[in-house]
Amino acid sequence: RVAITAGDLREVYIKSLRLGTDRTFSAGKAMFGPQLTAAYKVNGNLVKGVPYSGCTAMEPIKSKIAILERGSCMFIEKVRHAQAAGARGVVIIDNVPPVQGSVLAMSGDGVNDVNIPAVFLTQDMGKTLLSIYDEDPRMVVVELRAQLNEVKG
DSSP, rough: OEEGGGOOEEEEEEEEETTTEEEEEEEESSSOOOOEEEEEEEEEEEESSSTTTOOOOOOOSSOOOOEEOOOOOOOOHHHHHEEEEOOOOEEOOOSSSTTTTTOBOOOOOOOOOOOOOOEOOOOHHHHHHHHHHHSTTTSSSEEEOOOOOGOOO
């Protein structure tokens, strides 16, 4: 993991159709796989990965965005498992409290075999995302995108 600058931030926008809730979270980027830009966004329904660690083969995800927890294996391994299970993207939630004011980028292993985007949320933001998901697991829509305030028209 590496500290990132404001220009490297990504966003996770979520909307619960049933609860009428929407939120935007700042997220760290992955240093592997396709990069989110103003022109390249990924959206779909959320699903909590099984296993939640993402460190072994996962149950089928079928074009959804997987939520996984940090720890036990490399970030890129988690994303590879989610990709093999059919995910469109991945949100990895930190398993430790954040260092004041820091958002981190996820490092890879130098092998360029990931074809889906991934973002990293702090533990606090991840808990909020999970609480909305737990209230409305089938109806939460998420969009992974470049941070909107950095996009120039």
